[in-house]
Amino acid sequence: TRSYEYLLVSEPKPGVGQVTLNRPKALNALSTPLITELNQALGELNSSDSISAIILTGSEKAFAAGADIKEMAPLTFSEAYTKSFIESWSQLTTQVKKPIIAAVSGHALGGGCELAMMCDILYCTETANFGQPEIKLGTIPGAGGSQRLTRAIGKSRAMEIILTGKSVSGVDAAQWGLAARAFPSYEALMEGALKTAETIASYSKVAVIAAKEAVNKSQDLPLRDGVEYERRVFHSLFGSQDQKIGMKAFAEKKKPEWKHE
Ligand code: CO8
Known part of the structure; x- marks a missing residue:
């Protein structure tokens, strides 16, 4: 720096x-x-x-x-x-x-x-x-x-x-x-x-960034649009590796090793 x-x-x-x-x-x-x-x-x-x-x-x-x-x-x-x-x-x-x-x-x-x-x-x-x-x-x-x-x-x-x-x-x-x-x-x-x-x-970077983005939308959007926005982003996270890693780790009772992707 x-x-x-x-x-x-x-x-x-x-x-x-x-x-x-x-x-x-x-x-x-x-x-x-x-x-x-x-x-x-x-x-x-x-x-x-x-x-x-x-x-x-x-x-x-x-x-x-x-x-x-x-x-x-x-x-x-x-x-x-x-x-x-x-x-x-x-x-x-x-x-x-x-x-x-x-x-x-x-x-x-x-x-x-x-x-x-x-x-x-x-x-x-x-x-x-x-x-x-x-x-x-x-x-x-x-x-x-x-x-x-x-x-x-x-x-x-x-x-x-x-x-x-x-x-x-x-x-x-x-x-x-x-x-x-x-x-x-x-x-x-x-x-x-x-x-x-x-x-x-300690969490998936992709999920953290998406969570911040979704919460911030609540400050600008009416509820119905905000909820829809959230659902779209939620759906899109099924395309991330970390969603698979996180849910698999839960099922196997292991600590997830995030790829941040
Ligand atoms: N701007 C410039 N200098 C400042 C400011 C400030 N906001 N605040 C403190 N200072 C300086 C003082 O002038 C002083 O400098 P110096 O030693 O050269 O005289 C030094 O800092 C120490 O300050 P004090 O001696 O006053 O310290 P105290 O402990 O006695 O008092 C206070 C602390 C109560 C915080 C007091 O300093 C104070 O009232 N400050 C001003 C607070 C204020 O009015 N803030 C709002 C400013 S307006 C604003 O933020 C508009 C935002 C608009 C959007 C953003 C635009 C960029």
């Missing part, structure tokens, strides 16, 4: 790639150069044959304190519009087929909360601090916050967060379904994320 200015990329366990946002002086504020590096790093992990699951994390103090306010402050409408400011953020969700676990400790504000919500599984510490404080800056969420937060926790709670700019704790985030789980400490969070990533990495 190449080295980055604002990221650390590692492979903490075989099959698991980890990207750590590393711009400590600005609490991991998501500047355009940082997002460019993030897209690059995730693109590389996505195409790496050895990686099956990805962890995206920040520091104990901050997952990310939002888009870079100092970078955004002087932007004009024409500049933002013509250069499609923040559009490259969406590459994260459209280009990465492998599951991404967000491990959130500390601040996940504005674009930081939005980045965490773009991931596939969200884990946090009980003391994590989620919020969409854009209203305090005279603007609104711009990387999916008004849509993804509302889907995750419902309209009334999302309205309260977005209209007041008040943050919520990791405990509430987990209770409301924004996070899958809240862990009592930073160490427990990182251990939990790694364990889940390892579990995912």
